[in-house]
Amino acid sequence: MSILVYGRADDLGGTVVSLNSHYVNNIIKGLDNNTVPHEFGHTLGLLHVDKEATKSKDARQYWPNQKRWSKDSTNIMFDGRSRYMHGKTSISVIGSQIDIAIENYKKDKLNK
Numbered sequence: 001m002s003i004l005v006y007g008r009a010d011d012l013g014g015t016v017v018s019l020n021s022h023y024v025n026n027i028i029k030g031l032d033n034n035t036v037p038h039e040f041g042h043t044l045g046l047l048h049v050d051k052e053a054t055k056s057k058d059a060r061q062y063w064p065n066q067k068r069w070s071k072d073s074t075n076i077m078f079d080g081r082s083r084y085m086h087g088k089t090s091i092s093v094i095g096s097q098i099d100i101a102i103e104n105y106k107k108d109k110l111n112k
Contacts, residue, residue, distance in 0.1 A: 006080060007019045
């Protein structure tokens with residue numbers, strides 16, 4: 001795994017989250033509260049809210065600029081290169097993301 005990659009889910013709705021050993025100390029020390037929930041979000045079928053590709057995969061999960069600047073800018077699903085992604089404070093989810101995770105569970109799209 002590249003040193004720039006903090007973690008990775010094996011697939012959307014997948015079962016395996018891998019962490020880059022280079023950054024695990026920061027996770028343990030509480031300096032990175034985002035990587036584990038972010039990758040877990042991918043296993044629940046959540047996409048990056050700020051990636052153009054999200055529009056075509058599931059437009060409900062894509063956030064236009066105005067929403068990114070709102071109170072939701074601490075969301076766990078910003079791309080790691082986003083200016084909104086902060087390892088310590090990007091820890092929130094919103095109701096629609098929970099709804100998507102529940103929908104994926106009900107449609108048997110998880111643990112694949």
